[in-house]
Amino acid sequence: MRKCIIVASVRQITNPPNPYNQYSAEYVGEPPPTKLEVFEETATRKMITKAFTSDWEGGWRYTVNCYRGCVHGCTYCFARQYHEYLGYGAGTDFETKIVVKTNAPQILRQELKKTRDKMPHLDFSFATDPYIPLEASYELTRKCLEVCVDFRVPVAVITKSPLVTRDIDLLKKLEKVSVFFSLPFLTKERSNPFEPYTPVPEARFRAMCEVADAGIAVGIGIAPVIPGYNESDIPGLLERAKECGAKRAFMSMLHLDTDSIEAYFVQKMNERLSPTAVSKIINTMKRERGGTLRHRTYKERMTGKTEQWEVTQKLFDFHARRLGFKQHEVPAEAEKAAEPMQQRLF
Numbered sequence: 001m002r003k004c005i006i007v008a009s010v011r012q013i014t015n016p017p018n019p020y021n022q023y024s025a026e027y028v029g030e031p032p033p034t035k036l037e038v039f040e041e042t043a044t045r046k047m048i049t050k051a052f053t054s055d056w057e058g059g060w061r062y063t064v065n066c067y068r069g070c071v072h073g074c075t076y077c078f079a080r081q082y083h084e085y086l087g088y089g090a091g092t093d094f095e096t097k098i099v100v101k102t103n104a105p106q107i108l109r110q111e112l113k114k115t116r117d118k119m120p121h122l123d124f125s126f127a128t129d130p131y132i133p134l135e136a137s138y139e140l141t142r143k144c145l146e147v148c149v150d151f152r153v154p155v156a157v158i159t160k161s162p163l164v165t166r167d168i169d170l171l172k173k174l175e176k177v178s179v180f181f182s183l184p185f186l187t188k189e190r191s192n193p194f195e196p197y198t199p200v201p202e203a204r205f206r207a208m209c210e211v212a213d214a215g216i217a218v219g220i221g222i223a224p225v226i227p228g229y230n231e232s233d234i235p236g237l238l239e240r241a242k243e244c245g246a247k248r249a250f251m252s253m254l255h256l257d258t259d260s261i262e263a264y265f266v267q268k269m270n271e272r273l274s275p276t277a278v279s280k281i282i283n284t285m286k287r288e289r290g291g292t293l294r295h296r297t298y299k300e301r302m303t304g305k306t307e308q309w310e311v312t313q314k315l316f317d318f319h320a321r322r323l324g325f326k327q328h329e330v331p332a333e334a335e336k337a338a339e340p341m342q343q344r345l346f
């Protein structure tokens with residue numbers, strides 16, 4: 001059963017056409033303002049999803065997502081496409097129609113009772129940020145972490161939110177845990193055009209320090225690197241992360257996986273950046289990707305590896321080594337599944 005809670009009016013509806021729902025229209029005429037709508041869902045059958053990612057510890061991962069959609073609204077987010085499967089749009093719908101799996105902790109407990117022996121590791125992230133603002137009241141990520149403590153499952157969290165510091169007490173009880181902060185831009189001004197509703201970079205760095213000070217392994221994810229935009233932020237981001245106690249780091253290039261994601265990304269870039277900055281990004285991407293903004297081949301799409309990737313990866317590797325970031329050990333199962341589609345991770 002779903003319950004819809006309409007919370008607030010925020011901005012105008014903008015959704016690229018949904019390829020799975022081509023014959024419906026959300027409105028006639030001028031786009032109306034959006035409202036933050038929360039759909040509570042209690043019919044969840046499973047909470048653990050096996051997913052392939054080239055970005056985050058490249059390979060097959062077991063992921064847990066207590067929400068669908070993400071109010072952080074990063075314009076580059078690859079998870080936007082999953083909202084189209086629900087019949088929603090990949091644009092503002094993804095940011096304002098949030099599905100809350102209210103029975104997530106109970107379902108996770110039932111699943112782990114059957115699968116704990118086969119579960120090497122769980123990642124809290126993938127289709128949403130586990131610490132969106134709604135988590136402050138729903139506490140579903142927190143309750144799922146409690147289940148992981150009971151079953152002694154190793155956990156990794158990736159987030160853009162300082163709300164993760166609320167759960168430091170719990171994270172400390174986990175057998176093995178790491179918290180990665182997704183931080184692709186050094187300043188609020190540089191982040192804002194692409195991450196308009198996320199906590200500012202400085203708030204994420206402060207949270208990183210707090211988690212590291214509590215003795216929990218922390219890292220930085222410089223993801224995505226947008227060609228022609230934030231390569232120059234890489235050294236400064238790694239330096240700040242090091243100062244905050246991060247021991248690991250990874251980077252990945254921008255993927256625009258679907259027509260909808262590409263359309264929304266370009267539209268928002270045109271609204272929020274100068275024409276010169278937009279041209280620089282588009283020209284750099286097209287030069288490296290054979291005249292398009294997308295990766296040309298399946299392998300490129302899965303790995304993000306293009307000529308641009310190599311140059312940027314060398315820059316990242318150089319500074320990661322200089323600052324002493326440790327080489328990350330990819331779990332054997334993920335390594336086997338992803339080979340040769342793996343990215344380097346420090």
Ligand code: SF4
Binds near residue numbers: 127
């Ligand atoms: S925080 Fe993560 S899941 Fe949320 S919109 Fe940004 S990239 Fe997507």
